[in-house]
Amino acid sequence: MTRAAVIGAGTMGNGIAHVLAQHEWEVTLVDTAAPVLEQAVATIRANVARQVKKGTLPEGSVDAITGRIRPVTTLDAASDAELVVEAASENPGVKFGIFQALDGICGPDAILASNTSSISITEIASRTRRPEQVIGMHFMNPVPVMKLVEVIRGHATSDATTTRVMEISTALGKVPVEVNDYPGFVANRILMPMINEAVYCVMEGVATPDAIDTVMKLGMAHPMGPLALADFIGLDVCLAILEVMHKGLGDPKYRPCPLLRRMAAAGHLGRKSGKGFFAYDS
Numbered sequence: 001m002t003r004a005a006v007i008g009a010g011t012m013g014n015g016i017a018h019v020l021a022q023h024e025w026e027v028t029l030v031d032t033a034a035p036v037l038e039q040a041v042a043t044i045r046a047n048v049a050r051q052v053k054k055g056t057l058p059e060g061s062v063d064a065i066t067g068r069i070r071p072v073t074t075l076d077a078a079s080d081a082e083l084v085v086e087a088a089s090e091n092p093g094v095k096f097g098i099f100q101a102l103d104g105i106c107g108p109d110a111i112l113a114s115n116t117s118s119i120s121i122t123e124i125a126s127r128t129r130r131p132e133q134v135i136g137m138h139f140m141n142p143v144p145v146m147k148l149v150e151v152i153r154g155h156a157t158s159d160a161t162t163t164r165v166m167e168i169s170t171a172l173g174k175v176p177v178e179v180n181d182y183p184g185f186v187a188n189r190i191l192m193p194m195i196n197e198a199v200y201c202v203m204e205g206v207a208t209p210d211a212i213d214t215v216m217k218l219g220m221a222h223p224m225g226p227l228a229l230a231d232f233i234g235l236d237v238c239l240a241i242l243e244v245m246h247k248g249l250g251d252p253k254y255r256p257c258p259l260l261r262r263m264a265a266a267g268h269l270g271r272k273s274g275k276g277f278f279a280y281d282s
Helices: 011-022 034-054 061-066 075-080 092-105 121-125 159-171 187-203 209-220 226-233 235-249 258-265
Strands: 002-007 025-030 069-072 083-086 111-114 134-139 148-153 175-180
Touching (some): 002 075, 011 034, 025 034, 034 061, 034 069, 083 092, 121 134, 159 175, 187 235, 187 258, 209 226, 226 235
Parallel strands (some): 002 083, 025 069, 111 134, 148 175
8 A cells, every 4th residue: 555645735736636546545635724625625526526427437436535535734644655745835935844844754765746836846855854855746737637747856856766756657647757957847937938928918919818819729729828728827826937937047038927917916816716817707
């Protein structure tokens, strides 16, 4: 039996817990907010039920999968995990604190992974006494559906840790891609400048959001336009990633568009707030 802990029960955390439990890992799901944990388990139940209805999972999977997930509010509960995946908010200080604590809580052989989309794995690892066992596992949203996992090596991440995480990712039905630790990694280093440029096109009056997304969908065969995708990710998250890249790479081409800053400041964050570049039902 394999034991994992997922830290953070939000959208990414509950998706990661779902996938691990689906593949017969015993999962401790940690979040400081009990209502968030309750919502996470309800979301997992609903998503597994949808898979059963589609015929991709057998009858009885809902109880079997959710039965492998133990929701708790204390980080100490991660002490027996062989693999920890941190999926807390995209805030360096929060992640540094979690990893420093995990280093003292978890067994000496445990692998500590972060689902960060942009923050340096090397910096995260430096807060521990086991930097060779710290790695990035950047899942894509929605986790149960999307195949890619960016496996990010920090400066000190060992070959053994990387190999093990690549094996785990494959066993979870994912396609792992190994990348090195530079701001934005691969996915966001390419995606975020495109989104940012689309926001500039809105700000400068080049075209409407709907027109911009239509050009990218029909002209470039993208399944979703960049502005709808930004709304899906969250404009605050897009802004945070661009700021990490701008600071880390020092290149003005990564400077967040002023309109993106203004919309985030106004609380127009996309789907989660009901309004971004497009309007959504609450």
